[in-house]
Amino acid sequence: MKQGSYDFQAIERRWRRHWQDEKTFRTLGPGDAGFDPQKPKCYVLDMFPYPSGAGLHIGHPKGYIASDIYSRFKRMQGYNVLHPMGFDSFGLPAEQYALEHNVHPAVTTESNIQTIRSQLEFLGLAYDWDREIATSRPDYYRWTQWIFLQLYHAWYDPDRVWTDAAGRTTRGRARAIESLEAEFASGTRKMTPVDRDTAGDRDWSDLNRTERQTILNNYRLAYQQDMMVNWCPKLGTVLANEEVTNEGRSERGDYPVYRRPLKQWVMRITAYGDRLLEDLDDTGMPDGHGGTFSLDWPEPVKLMQRNWIGRSEGAAVDFQVLHPDTGEPVSDLRVFTTRPDTLFGATFMVLATDHPLVNPENPDCLVPAQWPADTNERWQGEVPAGSVSEALSAYAAQSQAKAEPVANNAEEKEKTGVFSGLYARNPVNGEHLPIFVADYVSMEYGSGAIMAVPAHDERDFAFATRYGLEIRPVVQAPPGEDQTCFTGEGTSVNSPGSGASPFAINGLPTREAQERITAALETAGLGCFMVNYRLRDWVFSRQRYWGEPFPLAIAEDGAVLPVEPPVLLPEMEDFRPQTSDDPDTPVQPPLSRAPESWRTIKVAGEWAQREFNVMPQWAGSCWYYLRFIDPHNEATFCDETRQQYFMPVDLYIGGAEHAVLHLLYARFWHKALFDLGHVSSPEPFHKLFNQGMITADAFQDSRGVYVDIREVEVREGEPYHATTGERLTRSGGKMGKRFKNGLPPEEVGTEYGVDTLRLYEMYMGPLEASTPWSMEGIRGMQRFLQRVWRNLVDAAGELRIGGELTPELDRLMHRTIQRVSADLEGLRLNTAIAALIELNNELVGETDVPAELARNLLLMLAPFAPHMAEEIWERAGFQTGSIFVQQWPQADPSRVVAEQIELPVQVNGRVRGTLRISPDATEEQVRQAAMSMDNVRRYVADPAHIRRFVYVSGKIVNIVV
RNA sequence: GCCGAAGUGGCGGAAUUGGUAGACGCGCUGGACUCAAAAUCCAGUGAGGGUUACACCUCGUGGGGGUUCGAGCCCCCCCUUCGGCACCA
Structure with a gap:
C-alpha cells in the first residue's frame, strides 16, 4: 500500500x-468514579440477537449499525449514552443445535456468542462490552428467577385505586400476596364462588396450607392451571401458538401438533389488558426523574398490539337451562355478547364442544339420554349414535380430528353442530331456545357459550340456514344496506316498544339500545356490563432443558415452595426431551431425568421435588434492558438509583417481528415491577423503531436446490451457475442461510x-x-x-x-x-x-x-x-x-441564507421561468420582476388583466390569467 | 374476509409535508488519462417533440375521478405487492 x-x-x-x-465507549452511571450527573442520559438499545451457530449475515446488523450511528451522534452531542449489547441465549434452537452437534448447549451457546461478538466488534460497533449479558448465564438468569418469584408472590387487585409520580390515577395494581392473605384472614375480602369450591363454607383460618395455596393460585400473577396446549410429541414439548404453522404442524421439524390439557405455569397478563391498551396512548406517564413521557412508537405496531389485546365491550347475560325432564330452570348459562340489543333476536344457543354443561363427567351435566321427541334428524349429528351424549362426544371427536392437529386455516368454514337435547330460557322474553354444541364456539373466549342471533351474525346465520332454525331480524339496517344478515348498527325493531317492559328498546339506535338493555339486565339481576379480551394468559412452561429452571419445589402435600435463586440447571449427559409418535404419551420434561441430588431439595426443613419445567425463551428478554444498566450487581437485579437514571430506554431499534409478543410481554413484566415498586416508569421503551430487512435475490437450480450467490453469474440479466453453466431461477426475498443468499459481514x-x-x-x-x-x-x-x-x-x-x-x-x-x-x-x-x-x-x-x-x-x-x-x-x-x-x-x-434565491415563476400553475432575487424582496418587487420575464409575457396575454397573483414568500410565484 | 403499510426513471431511492418531481447513489453513454485495462477525472442521462445552436413545448409519481392558483402529497372509487389477524361471539 x-x-x-x-x-x-x-x-x-x-x-x-x-x-x-x-x-x-464505556459508559459511567451513578456510583461510578468520574460519573457526571449533569450530563443528560440517552439509552440506545438494540433488540439483542439470538446467538445461532450460523453467525450473522450482512442483513442482520442493519439495525445495529443504525443504533451505533445514533449513539455516536448523541455522545458527540454531549449525552451520557448507554449502548449495550448481549445475547438471548436460552431456547429451543440452541437446544436443537446442541443436539445436532452432540455437544452440551452451554458449550455451543458460549462458542456461538464468541462468534457473534467478534462479528459485531468487526463492524466497529460502539458497545460497552463490559456490560455484556447472556440470558443463559447463571448470574443473569438467577434474576430472571427472582423476578418470577416477585410475580408469583403478587396478585392483581383490580379495585386498588392509586396515584403515580406523574399524578395519574389508576384503578388496579399488583400487590404483595401477603396483603391478600391478610384480607382473607381478616374477612375484609370475601372468597369468590371459585374460591368456595376449595374452601366450602369454612373460614380462611380453617384452611390448611394446600387449600390456601389453591385459593391464592386464583389470584397470583404467576399461577398454575390446566391449559389446553399445543403438544408436539415428536419434539417432546409444548409449543407456543406462534411456533405452530397454519397447517397445525411444528414450525421446527414440521411434526404434528395436538391440543391437550396440561398443568402449566401461566402468567396473568390479562389482568393488565386495560393498562397495556391505555398506556399505548397515555401522554403523561412518569419517566422516573420528574418528567413525563408517552410512547413514540410506529402506529402500526400500536395497532397490532391493540388488536392482539382485542378488548371488546358487551354484556354478560345469564340464560337459564331447563331440566330436560321437568322443564324447570335448573342452572345458569352465562353468555357474552357484544350485541345485547339483539337479545330478542336470539333463536338458539351454542356451546363449545368442551363446555362443562355437556361434559358427562361433570355432575352438573344435564344432557338427557334420549333426544326429545320430534328432534330433527339433522340435528342429531352425522354419526349414528345411541344416546345424545354419544352423539355429542362423537361430534367433539370428529371436530377435534378435523381440527387435528390444530385448525387455524379458514378452509373448514362450514358450520356444523349437534343438538344437546337441552333448552334454555331467554331471560328477557321467556322463550325456549334449543342448545347446540358446535365447534365454531371456543371454550377459550368469553364463557364458551353464545346466544345465537342468526339475523345479525354471519356465523349464526350460516348455522341457522344449515339446520333450519328461525332467523328473526331485530335491527333495521339503514336505507341502502343489505337487510339479510345485517351486522352493522341500525335501529332496534321486533323488540318490546315503549311501555311496561324494562327492556323497551324498539326504535332506539343500536348504541342506545345496548346501553338501555344492559342497564335493565343489571337491575333485574340477569346480567351485567362486561369487557372481554382476545388476549389470553401467557403459558409460561416449556418441557425442555435449555431454559431457566423455576425457583420452585413441590412439597409432598402438593404445596408449592419457593426456592431462593439461583436454581442452576443441572449438568445432564442426556438433555433430550422424551419424544414419541403417540400424542397421548405422558409428558416428561428432561429435568425429570436430572440426578436425584438435583430433583429433590430440602426447603425449610422439608423435602420437596423441584419443578421440572423451564421458562419460555421470552422470559430472559422481558427485562434484559434493566440488567444492562447494572449488569454485575450481585445484590439486586438492578440498582434503583441507576435504574432511575437510565430508564426509560430512549430509542429501541429492532425488527417488526417482535411487534406484538416480545414487546407485550416485556411491557407486562415492567408494569408488574412498576406496581411492586421495583422500577420507576410504567413503560420501558420510549421510542421504538422497526428497521426494515435487507432482502436479496435467491437462486435455485432445476431441482429447486438453492445455489450459493457466490456461485451465481449474471449474464445479460439472466442468472447462471458459474461452474455448471446451468440456467437458474431467481426469487427475491429474505436473506438467510436457507436461501444461501447471505454473506458474512467479514467477507x-x-x-x-x-x-x-x-x-x-x-x-x-x-x-x-x-x-x-x-x-x-x-x-x-x-x-x-x-x-x-x-x-x-x-x-x-x-x-x-x-x-x-x-x-x-x-x-x-x-x-x-x-x-x-x-x-x-x-x-x-x-x-x-x-x-x-x-x-x-x-x-x-x-x-x-x-x-x-x-x-x-x-x-x-x-x-x-x-x-x-x-x-x-x-x-x-x-x-x-x-x-x-x-x-x-x-x-x-x-x-x-443565500443573498439570492431562485424563485420559480408559474403561469396558470405551469413553470415558465426562474427568477433570481433577494429573499427579502417585497411582493411588489417580485411582481415587477416576474412580469418583465420574456417567457412570462409570452403566456400573459394582457398584463393589465391578471385574475390572481400568488406569491408564497421565498417559495413560488403563480400568475393566474 | 377484516385491519395495516406501500406503489415515483433502467435500478435503490429524494422531494423542507400542498409550492420547480426525479436530490444522492448505482447503471448506462461520450470524453480525458493509459500501449491497453482497472482506478480516477470531466460531461450527459425520465419519455417525446423542437432548434444550426440556444431557447422552448407536450406528457409524466399504479389506474380513474375530484378539491385547489397549484396535487407524488388532500378526498372518493379501483388495481397490484407486502405485513398482521383470522370462526373472538
Missing part, C-alpha cells in the same frame, strides 16, 4: 483495537471496508424500509469514502488542509450541518449521507480544504464511518483525544 492511499484494512484494524483497548467488510459496508447499508433507503442488497451499489459508497480521503489526504500521505472558506462553501457547510443533524435525529440516515456526499463533491478539485470545513466534515462523517474519521482526525491533530469525545458541530442559521 502506498503511504497516501486509503488503506481501510489497516485503519479499521487499528481503530477497532484502539477502541477496545481504551474502552472508549464484505474485508473486501470493501467496514466503513463502506456501514455506509452502504444505511444509504440503501429509509431505515424502516426493506431494500434489496446490491453488490454494485456498495461500490458507490466506497468511491465516496475514497473521495473524502483524497480530498483531505494527498498522494504522499500529507494532509491537504488549509486556505480560506469561500462564502459559498461556508453556506454549504452550515446548510449541511443543519441537514445532517436533523436527519440523524430523525434516523433519516440515507438522506444524511446524501448531504455529506454533496458537500464532499464540492471539495473535489480543490487544492486544499479549509480547516474549519475539514473539521466539521470529519465530525459529521464520524458516526457513519468511524474508523476513517478517527484516522484522519488523529493525523490532522485538530484536538487530542478520540473524535468521539468532540462536540458535534453547530449550524449558524444566519449563515445558511
